[in-house]
Amino acid sequence: MSAPALPETITPVNVGRELLMPALLLALAAYLSYGMLTMQVPDSVAFPGPRFFPLLITIGLVALTILDIADIFRRAARYRQHTAAQTDQVELAYTAPIMVSAAEPTKALDHRSLAWVTLGFLFFALTLPYTGWVIGAGLLFWCVARGFGATRPIFSLVVGLTVSSFAYIMFDMILGLSLPSGILGGSF
Incomplete structure (x- = not known):
């Protein structure tokens, strides 16, 4: 039994x-x-x-x-x-x-997942002035999704870029709080 x-x-x-x-x-x-x-x-x-x-x-x-x-x-x-x-x-x-x-x-610590999330945040922090909010936050979302075990990288990237674009619109265009635009600076 x-x-x-x-x-x-x-x-x-x-x-x-x-x-x-x-x-x-x-x-x-x-x-x-x-x-x-x-x-x-x-x-x-x-x-x-x-x-x-x-x-x-x-x-x-x-x-x-x-x-x-x-x-x-x-x-x-x-x-x-x-x-x-x-x-x-x-x-x-x-x-x-x-x-x-x-x-x-x-449970053992999953070093690979920890590396995806930690390095994603580090990359985001170091490259934000150059990549801008939309691309930087989209890539950060993708890295965190990979760290949490997402199996569809293209889908995660598209979702990340969509969410970061929405956040950019909310903060920059509606609230008037500027976010870094990076290489897309002339586009918006």
Whole structure:
């Protein structure tokens, strides 16, 4: 008889590792909040103003981080309940306390995926003035998609260029916030 499938859980040992990303996201939200509070904005600026979008991003970051933290602790509690139930079953079956470890094996770090994402961000940061927003962000999207395991590179590139073009239009043409245009500078 095989044991029932363990629902998605997290071992207590991994809780600290799992909380690293939410901690970084909260630090980023705090940095954005500090930037918004110390920003010098003239009184003549109309709504939405330069504080509006950072405020939306900060609220979104905090909300998603709270949900992520709640999920981490929910999975840890589920693990404790599952292992306690397993231990009780083993004790009843053998009439002697036997501790059963249901720890999941840790997954190895995927260096190739990490390299795609990290080098993509580095390339984006170093070449943004030359490639411009549309091409740079499109290539960044493609690199991150490859890092996450996308199997259709042309499709990822087209989606990345489309999303980056939309972002360029939103920020540059609608909000009046200039983004680097790079080699496409004369086209827009």
